[in-house]
Amino acid sequence: MFGYLILTILVFTLVAYFVGQTAGRSFALADRQTHSLPGYHGAFVAVWVGIPALVLALLWVALQQPVIDRLVIGSLPGALTSGATPAQLSLILSEIKNVAAGQIFAEPSPDVKAAADLYVRWQDIARWAMFAAAVALMLLALVIARSKLAPRFRARTGVERFITGMIIFCSVVAILTTVGIIASLVYESLEFFRRVPLHEFVFGTRWEPQMAIREDQVAGAGAFGVIPVFTGTLLIASIAMLVAVPIGLFTAIYLVEYANENVRRVVKPVLEVLAGIPSVVYGFFAVLTVAPAVRAAGGAIGIVMSPNSALVAGGVMGIMIIPFISSLSDDALKAVPRTMRDGSLAMGATRAETMIKVLLPAAIPGIMGGVLLGLSRAIGETMIVVMAAGLIATLTFNPLDSVTTVTVQIVTMLVGDTAFDSPKTLAAFALGLMLFLVTLTLNVIALRIVQKFREQYD
């Protein structure tokens, strides 16, 4: 039904366009001074016919269900509804809907049957009413908009004002996304902190979220201290940065100072390929290839290590971040004015001296920004650690041990059995909020540093 309505609106809009365009043409043919081209007259009428009807249809679809639910509940005899909790009411409602859809498991009570009949009828009425209302609105709009058209009518200005409104809305979507992220994280987190006190979350050193979701499950009482999860995240991210920063930085130095055009033409695309590989692939690589290899190497020199050690997850994550660091460092080094570099070389300094004493100090803010962005990526990276890191939060800084991360915990708590009122699932949102705040801070600082630095030489 909704699909047909959309189709109808499209057809009406098209008709409206031709009506307006024909009117515009007749103005032009009458050889009077017209303000707008015929196409704008058409677009003006089309916008007035199509957009209000579309908004009406969307609102109707969004609001129809709650209104009908309320009406059906209201129609039930008082004996059924008086004193019922909202949960009981929604149970009755879903029974009515099941009966209305023809899925009858047991013989329903006559009240429910009557309500189901009512439900079906009202839904039918609502559907036809939506159709009728939309068509009426479009016809009305068509008549009004058409009557406005005149040779001197500023149709183009109207259409352009509409387009401006649309693109302002588009740019607000970015804001709405952020607001949506913050709102959903904060809302669920508040729910979580109502059950688990904030200080226990922030300062607790035990993370055991495997608590019972149902009554009959055997599980721990649950402990939600975020510190071991956070240290695990930091440990893995630090290992990743220890791998990525030297390799990325030296790569950038070589490409900027030493490499000739041919080397650059080969190495840069290779690095881009490295950057373009999805992280789930790196995760599989870590589990299948790197972890056994590192364990075997450890075993050969007599070190016993956990099968999903922080070293493997961090190391593979580091490889993933190399291209990120190298391209940002490359940009930072290239942004140093050529005169500084040439001056140093002209004084007889070797290329290494020019790099270390002139270019690097000048580029350090940009490189730092890149490193911070890389760190924020390492903290927020999910798939590698989900596949290669551990599940149990241990408070340790030993890279050979298995640790867990914030993202791993979010995924394990939300994949599968999700009941939205258990502290276990709500904890995922609290972790998400923390992750968002940490990465946001890092990003803001990094972008600030990079921007400041760019302004210095501009």
Add this chain to the structure above:
Amino acid sequence: MALADTNSVITDRAASAGLRRRRYAADLRLRIYGIAAITVAIGMLAVLLGTLIVGGAQAFVQTHIRVTFPVSAEWVKADDPAAGNWRNVVRDGLAQVFPDLSAAEQREVVKVLTNNAQFFVRDAVLANPSVIGSTITLDIPAADPYDQLNKGVITRDTAEENRRLNDQEIQWFDTLVERGLVSKPFNWGLIFNSNSRFPELAGLKGAIVGSFYALLVCFLVSFPIGIGAAVYLEEFAPKNRWTALIEVNINNLAAVPSIIFGLLGLALLIQTFGLPRSAPIVGGLVLALMTLPTIIIVTRNALKSVPPSIREAAFGMGASKHQMIMHHVLPLALPGILTGTIIGLAHALGETAPLLLIGMNAFITSEPGGVMDAATALPTQIYIWADSPERGFVARTSAGILVLLAFLIIMNGVAIFLRQRLERRW
């Protein structure tokens, strides 16, 4: 260090030669570090791709066994063939290959074929009902352990108790090989089957279709909104605190971890708006929000690169600002916008974490019929297979990754092609 020494005049020839040597050595060291770093990076990529290709290659072929099934009227009634006892038909077919086995052994030897062999036979007979009463010869996929044996993953010299196939089973398979009934054709099922519990039947079709729907939604949402936002910010927006806020916002959104977008999708789209779990529409919307900053940024760069002369010429001809942008600037910037959009979509195709949170990692054995149906996506399918304990899924995972990488290469290739052929340099 070395430079500081040169402040004082060095008269001693030997000392100055030594200093120069040290300085050149330092230069060489830095150069070697750079080469080493690049070698490590490229080496890692080579190892990564090498293991994937070596591991995934064998999943591109699949062991099939040719069996002639007697479709006796006893098991399959001509008036209702679909309800036939196909399990017995399969048993009879193998009994013809191995005539002198006990009943218990016959039950075992059937496991040479995939568990779903009866459905292959049923579908073949339903497509051609005239064979009822006579025989039908089919190539049926072998069960996973036999497939692994044929590919050399299960080796004969492993001790029998550590092997998934005992000596008797290996002997059966060898008999089949001797009679020329075993073939190893290209595994079209990898791409044209949907997911399955059985490795020998599992394919990527459902995941490819799911990814296609999700990317379609992602494109339809993020492309128009991204262009609209970029046009406003680049061409119309006044410089004030409000637009500065939007810009900071977009830059930050580009760096928000992808899993946060998954949480947004779960809490807002599924919990609040009541969209179905695991559906490509939710995945597509989440990916659209993630891709939006990329599209806005590339579109702004493309708009910036259109020279002012074009704009002034349009104004000179009496165009309004809107006409100038819609008729001249946007069409000229379009190749750049498309290039950036395709690269953004390629990135979205590989994104896994947000799709996990909205449930696109379900076990689904048929491809989705539309954007509202439950589905998996390519990267989540890879994740599911990587988590599966069966040996056969290891090779499938590598092969799935190779398919995903092939799609990424195609998309990036199209982007590069567009950039080189259509983009104008001013």
